[in-house]
Amino acid sequence: MYSFDPTEEQQMLIDAVSKYAVNDLRPAAHDAEESRDLPKKLVSKGWELGLLQASIPETYGGFGERSAVTGVLALEEMAFGDLACTLAVLTPSLYAMPILLAGNEEQKQEYLPKIIEGNWSAYTAALIEYAFDFDPNTLKTVATLQGDEYVINGEKAFVPFAKEADAILVFANLDGPTQGFIIHKDAIGVTLSNEREKLMSLNSLPLYRVKLENVKVPSANRLGGTAGHDFEPILASMRIANAAAAVGVANAAFEYSKNYAKEREAFGVKIAQKQAIAFMLAEMRTEIEAIRLLTWEAAWKLDQGKQDAFSEAYLASTGATDMAMMVTDRAVQILGGHGYIREHPVEMWMRNGRGFATFTGLAIV
């Protein structure tokens, strides 16, 4: 059967996340972006919503089970408030979810309870590399097996909270396939950039470049143990998250510009009463709906273990990239000159919007 109704539980979660996004994130977003500083309290409050905790089974200290669909619903809603803070709240997931999805039993037992037992703490992952043709499936960071340990060389970019993190899940190329390695920050050969990354947006999210020179990793720290793991489910979960976040940001830009158009007068009418503006809004809403459904379907397929879930996730993320750019760009246009001024959030959303072509690896459901 087809159905588009969230469960009661999901709806409660959506409502709770929505409240946080609208009441907490949105009012703080502008100052956080300008000051490059994210209030810790804001992050802990998001953490207390328990999104990650509810994705982890009781055996590993959580209180639920993983559902990509639920993850998508929550992420859409939170990104509606502010993208940078959403990514910060969910950074520990970047470390925990791959372990849940691909780790062996010992790894799950050892790491998962620690991550979720208390307050938000910096666990992170490093996938993105600083290259125009970055491809998560053919990484330039290389792992080689030497004796009973792996040696890793390369450089990772856009690693959230790398400075605070005790451990980083680093993805590297092991004779072709992408594999995850759990690396403790004080491991010899790990160097963080002194400065935070400076990007077009996400100013409040502390991102770092991480250099790895002959970093030795015991084979027990390879994700999935010596047998390794399949990277595809992890990548698909990241792509779906990317798409869901794009839907959230696009929705924010759509709602804001719609409300503006209903207030702003020109030539004696509200500008929303002009077809030139109204049609833009109609198309924005339509494109958001299209990608939103594609993302939901990809998430559902992933949860169901459908064969085409991975390609569907790729399509959703690729489609979301265009959709988010188109919608946020139009939001700026609808506000006209005001859209260009940083007092209104639409220019920031447009900067966010372009990023989804690059953000895969910064969120996971």
Next chain:
Amino acid sequence: MPIEFEAPKPITQAQFMLKTVSEEMIRPKSRYFDEHEHEIPWDFIEFMQMAMKATGGSSLAPRENGSNSEEKERRPPIAYQLIATQIESVAWGDLGFYHCLPGGALGAAAIHAAGTPEQKEKFLGRFKDEKPTFAAMCITESGAGSDNSAIRTRAVLDEKTNEWVINGEKIFVTGGDKSFSEYEKLGKGFIVVWATIDPSAGRKGLRAFVVESGTPGVRVVKLEHKLGIRCSDTAAISLVDARIPFENILGSPTVEKTTTGFKGAMATFDATRPLVAASGLGVARAALEFLKEKLTEQGVQIRYGLPRQKLTSIERDVIDMDIMLKSAWLMVIKATWMADNKKPNGLEASMSKVKGGDVCVKITQKVVEILGPLGYSREFLAEKWMRDARITDIYEGTGQINRLVVARQILGYSGSELR
């Protein structure tokens, strides 16, 4: 029920069955009827009449939800979703042939939406008869397209005989010939004619009237020659002092202060817009699948999963078309799912038509472009699909009218606030 994307069994079965029909009966004749406009594909019509009777579906119209068997109570309704799938599958074969499927089409849909129980009984029963039977909707006039309030066709009540007397000329009537002209092989059809009972009342004066085939004074005066969907007849119908029984009016015979009567009949379109989108998406899928076949023959692989920067231009185009097609289809499914579950779907229905119209036009045009001479040649069907698909963004509300409908809904504006 939680969020789910599993196609129900009746839908996958219908897809399987209609794929065979498309491949065996429709595609081989597709070019012939494109090149022989106004010929009627009788073999197909008669076969489908038989097949639809045999499988229990009398036409591609949802069955009335009158009977409350426990079976129905337990299973979520999927009538509209099923119809959307069936339409997509037949249109994948040929969009013109889809319009030749026996049944009441928009004519019956209007009666479904605005008819009384007596009218439904009287006019809709015939689609279950032995002979294939058609019905059509007549709205458009030379001076009135999407703007229904400009309709000039006039209906006057002759109180002596208690008959409506209708005068006017309707154009662009899809299936008007098969619905109104009397063919030996067809059952008695009808057309639903929109006319005003009070020209000073604007939209409030508009009513729809059921006009039986062969009614004196009514004539098919022209069959249009079109860009595509050529085996679907598009008629101009003139009505000169056409007399029809009083009870053939849909909705109230008096002009009220409100437009509820009009809106009731316009509800037809909330139900049918996603179906039109579905038909266009069938053509788009045909074109995209054909392109992929040709590329595979040439050894061109589409490398799904690569970052865009590494893709070739053709790969990017194909992947973008996959995204468009899949997401547009999901919008159709959602809009019909809402209809099935009695959720108001005006917004979703129009959005699915906006998207569906865009997508099938873009995809078919891009496919012809990528295929180059193979696309442009009439040796293959790609060029025909591009011509066929173009109508999707025009009929049952152009893309622009649907954008207007979407905009009014999301902005909460009335027709006078957003013109």
